Amino acid sequence: MKNLRWPSLLLLLFFAATQVSGQALSDSAYIRQHYTKTEHQIPMRDGVKLFTVVYAPKDKTQKYPIMLNRTPYSVAPYGEAKYKTSLGPSSEMLREGYIFAYQDVRGKYMSEGEFINMKPIKAKKGKKDVDESTDSYDAIAWLVKNVPNNNGRVGQWGISYPGYYTTVGLLSNHPALKAASPQAPVTDWFWDDFHHHGAFFLPHAFNFLTSFGQPRPQPSPTGAPRFNHGTPDGYDFFLRMGPLTNANAQYLHNNVAFWNQMMEHPNYDAFWQAMNIRPHLTNIKPAVMVVGGWFDAENLFGALETYKTIEKNNPKAYNTLVMGPWYHGGWARSNGQTLGKVSFSQKTSEFYQPQIEARFFRHFLKGDGKGQLALPEAYMFNTGANQWREFAAWPPKNTQERLLYFGPNGKLSFEKPSAAGGPSYDEFISDPNKPVPFSEETTVGMTREYMTDDQRFASRRPDVLVYQTDVLREDVTLAGEILSALNVSTTGSDADWVVKLIDVYPDTAAQNPHNPASVKMGGFQQMVRSEVLRGRFRNSYEKPEAFTPNQVTAVNVPLQDVLHTFKKGHRIMVQVQSTWFPLVDRNPQKFVPNIYQAKAEDFQKATHRVYFTPQQPSYLKVKVL
Template sequence: MFRALLTAVFLFVFVAAHAQPSSNETWIRENYTKTEYDIPVRDGIKLHTIVYTPKDASPDKKYPFLMQRTCYSVAPYGADKFPAKLGPSPALMRDKFIFVYQDVRGRYMSQGEWTNMTPHIEQKKKKSDVDESSDTYDTIDWLLKNIPNNNGRVGQWGISYPGFYTTASALSGHPALKASSPQAPIADFFFDDFHHNGVFTQGYYLTFPVFGIKPPKPTTASWFASEMISPEPDGYIFNLKMGSLKNFDKYYSKNWYWQETMDHPNYDEFWQKRDILPHLKGLKHAFMTVGGWFDAEDLYGPLNTYKTIEKNNPSAYNTLVVGPFGHGRWSAEAGHTMHNDIYFGDSIATFYQNNIEAKFFKHFLKEAGDGKTGLPEAYLFDTGKKEWKTYDKWPVANAEKRKLYFQAKGKLSFNAPDESKSETAYVSDPLKPVPYTSNYKQMSGFTPFEYMSEDQRFAAARPDVLVFETDVLDQDITLGGEITALLKISSSGTDADFFVKLIDVYPGNEQNHEYLKDNKTVLAGYQQMVRSEIMRARFRNSFQKPEPLVAGQVTDIKFRLQDVLHTFKKGHKIMVQVQSTAFPLFDRNPQKYVENIYKAADTDFTTATQTVYHQADAASALEVDIIK
């Protein structure tokens, strides 16, 4: 059961499950030599590293390094055991590189102490000042000196947590490091993965043993497996019966990461120093950041990594790729590319691997390396038109900023409301929270995957979900860029959450496609979620210093949804839904202000009436970028 759960989360298992073990493994054995090393770094710690070198490497035929550093194991261990895949793709594996895999400090076979999102040390003054950048610098130096027949160039990639290690390792500044590709990288745990705008991602409750139990010594085994929770099959009921977050302590009282999370409910120094984005400056090698528009785990990371590098390093080679994928799903070809019920085309992962990723790494590691790759600044997939688009800047420079205003009677329009008084209210009961999905199996899974494009008709039918939609569109409208929720609200309580969803409503005559997973889905009238995000009202003015709402007072709630590139086609409608719970994806707000929600009592939870205003002097809206 444990391995099955990891299959849904961790890239190395996902890839292995989708590869062709017999033929690929045989080919790797025939073409690569495997060696294992314990590489010493400056403070004396040794990092376990596996190197796969092409057998035809020679003084006359030298290869570059392509490296992945991971907390998820570099298995298989042992000289006679080979993986089913090397590198980011079959194309690069067969083109041949010296592939390097390293267990990061304190994980699996590497020595040392591990911490989540290793804080970066800008000024290293002594040998004990170590972080991911110093470990990477020392590793690269060792590889160059000890692995024969290398061409002196190093590239790196990683997806999800290994994506963070790619970003952090890029700060090593080693002159041999020529190309980095952070893919679905975590950037900041207060906005990525474990939190969204500080709201706890309760849907990750099963993952805490992986990140909060330290191994007693280097090991090839998954030492945390015995600490895993076995929830009831119905994850909604399991989490509801659990009650307030502090009740998880009965499982995680010895889990140091859970305790850290509970003790730091606000964006204090603990979280701030784990934010890698402020350190992305002075970068001199090439970057290609990769993400998926339907990545339920890490969409904030790739978008903000790319934008931060672009802002702080204007002369650097820096590109962005985002496809129609869930978390890491560009790493293995699925054939008919689907996310949930939506079909986007065939062999899209292979197109990305061969025409984008392989071009990037081959140019900087084997070819001229002058930046003339032929690739655009941004290679993005329009999830409405279902086709790749290229841009020389992202967000697009000439995009038009418009507001989609909420209106009376559930209308949504680009015209501002003119009513002197107009509002819609709903009652939010944390004891009867809105489910975030109609897929109850997903609720008891290791992490969510499918909800990012799911049909929202199940939510629209609830009285505690507000629905606003446009008239039928008479022309295509492409939203491409940033989205900001601009809400005018009041609450009968002293705290509240607001979960906002941007939705593409299909026409009533939409036909089912041939690749639907079951015969129960009807695409006619489908309400496909395009983007969503949640905001906790206490953080409306500051993530560092929360403050309660004043009950009954009209208040501004402003927050960013992540970017989109989606064409709402003629004949479709644009919809926005607003609700206060999305359970158990996100934890429930007690709706009564408490200092630390992680330590709230079950008795703190209270029903509240939430009012959203859509009148001339208090107009709620989504601000969007429209590409003409």
């Protein structure tokens, strides 16, 4: 620096100052300078008051739309002198200027009333009947009437559980609600979050409910503390816990009501069906933009199914879908360039926030909402190829359905296996006392990275079947739904079936700069999509059925949508297994009426077979773009 001339130094300082001013102030400082915070108790139609925080622009030269976020996760910090460090969906929208309103939902934190998980929607309501749709209506009505300087238009957004409340807000039918963005919305808890096709996602449910599920007898600004496992090794913790009946005896002590309800309802009965929001998604009037992440470990199902249901039931509604290469909420909580060891070659969140999300809300809340909004029906990131794609429909129309057949010697091919010689099945021994781990990392929870994790650790186990194609001679892009159609047998009377779709990198794959030098991408087995089906539900989720030992049985495992390009020089791999621990609780492999009441002596080894003859094929049904 001592050799710099003054003009050069001044120029350097000028560019530094320009960069600071270009980035503007930090969000936290900007909020305090440009927004005023007020706190309110908003009365609902039954007299219950919901605690609501409003951040309004200090500038009064124009009127602003209201952006509403209803949450069970706290609107903290509490007290009008304490400000949030960020507002709204993004810094872009914070600086553009909106009135941001955050509300503790009924029965959570500082709001009055009783909290009920996924409170069922009442199709027909009396004047005093309440559910989350009426609470949404009453909140919007109060805000439009009582918050100064608003333009009479309201937008709603939220991620995860707040995404569910955004979906429910669509049912309020308040005329001021013009635009809503359910993002990774909780939708149906028998397929999302805690369950996947009836299989129980143990660490996710246990870790969440040990805190969130604790009773709150009166309004409070604090929630329950997180559970302390006493070890970083979740595999060991949950294995030592034993059958699920031990969870209460050892840890929960019957204090978590929703855990008890789950244990009483292992099947898709009226308890779960009443929470399903999808049948109510009719007569949708606001513009909708559903957002999700291809690698969302929690609510991928919710994003895809919310979009598809609204599209089916409301063909004239403005309804769009955005899917990026994100973990749960990654579009708002990261730059979206990497996940785990995988790189997407660009900061996808920094494109999405200004170019998609901000444009959507600006058009419907600040414009007249009538002109053409230059966004496609579906804005989708193609993983593997690492590029954004626009589609006029999702799933896209220009796909060809093809079958990827399992075959002898670990072969995976678009050609149907022949009947000539060779084995007709593969088999493995599944031991619930030595289950296949879901990750090679030591963790007590469901990691967000598991959705893209390297699967070589699993492919080397004897209780995981592996099928892969030859090296691809050209790119293969899969777009839309995938179905794994298996023909299987077991020596037991119950079994889970896990299917994983994997992109196998060539040995010469380049390193990703964000990884430590020790992480080599050559031969990396990136999980692209995975799913599990609890075998007892193969024919009905309401009425489980035992397997007949050693009888060949069809089991279909639906995998969720993908948009992924398997590049030339890569391979396509499929892995099949029956344990996935502790991500999925252990199936005893002996049929019991309520699987959550299984005793230690019910857990038994079983030999599972997967068949691949012309008469009893096993395959993946895919859509090739």
